[in-house]
Amino acid sequence: MMDRARELANLVARGARAYLGGTDRDPRVMAAMAAEDRADYLPPDGRQFAGLDEAAPIGSGQTCSQPSMVAFMLDILDLGPGMRVLEVGAGSGWAAAIAARLVAPDGLVVACELEPELARGLSDRFAGRTDVRVVAGDGSEGLPGEGPWDRMLFSAGARRVGGGGKPGFDPSVVTKTLRPGGVLVFPEASGSLIRIRLDPDAPDGRLVESWYGVRFVPLRGKNS
Numbered sequence: 001m002m003d004r005a006r007e008l009a010n011l012v013a014r015g016a017r018a019y020l021g022g023t024d025r026d027p028r029v030m031a032a033m034a035a036e037d038r039a040d041y042l043p044p045d046g047r048q049f050a051g052l053d054e055a056a057p058i059g060s061g062q063t064c065s066q067p068s069m070v071a072f073m074l075d076i077l078d079l080g081p082g083m084r085v086l087e088v089g090a091g092s093g094w095a096a097a098i099a100a101r102l103v104a105p106d107g108l109v110v111a112c113e114l115e116p117e118l119a120r121g122l123s124d125r126f127a128g129r130t131d132v133r134v135v136a137g138d139g140s141e142g143l144p145g146e147g148p149w150d151r152m153l154f155s156a157g158a159r160r161v162g163g164g165g166k167p168g169f170d171p172s173v174v175t176k177t178l179r180p181g182g183v184l185v186f187p188e189a190s191g192s193l194i195r196i197r198l199d200p201d202a203p204d205g206r207l208v209e210s211w212y213g214v215r216f217v218p219l220r221g222k223n224s
Contacts, residue, residue, distance in 0.1 A: 025075045033070070041092040054066050063217055085099055087111050092118075093126065095155055113134070113135075114221060122134045142174035150178075151184075154187065157189030158224060159219070168224075173223050181198055
């Protein structure tokens with residue numbers, strides 16, 4: 001299984017150089033991906049997708065994101081030892097497991113999942129672990145009672161503010177739960193991947209970057 005994981009990591013490393021205009025991924029991210037066999041996080045009928053650089057179905061209408069996309073998001077999230085991280089829309093738990101390796105030692109990843117069946121699966125998978133904790137429910141507002149967070153990753157796509165005549169996702173709601181210097185990474189359901197870093201010297205106290213060309217399963221919840 002480890003050889004299969006390394007083969008996938010090599011595939012991602014090659015593909016990610018051009019993905020979203022990116023460059024080589026951080027070797028720490030690639031090593032953490034290689035240590036977590038994606039097949040272990042997919043249902044039996046979806047494991048044929050484990051070695052492919054594409055999204056894989058995990059049930060309940062949800063997917064495990066494209067590996068090169070996971071690598072890109074975790075890279076720009078800039079994870080380090082001891083950090084407290086929230087992942088919203090944790091799905092299969094693969095990205096959370098990789099992130100846990102990147103914040104070791106002494107870090108914590110809180111994997112939040114709204115879909116009940118997937119949340120139960122996450123609870124079973126991470127039972128007894130102290131580096132990953134599962135929360136079942138709506139994380140779209142950043143779980144303010146659980147913060148503050150050093151890093152926050154949304155693995156479901158936000159609707160643009162005002163899109164379709166509805167309020168849409170408001171990043172300022174969740175950045176309130178970040179520590180100074182914290183980073184939020186979230187995709188639009190169809191559009192751009194966005195990174196917001198809190199920086200007191202930046203205009204409005206935030207540095208905002210985006211990379212166009214992503215498509216994600218839609219985010220659900222109060223702030224979506």
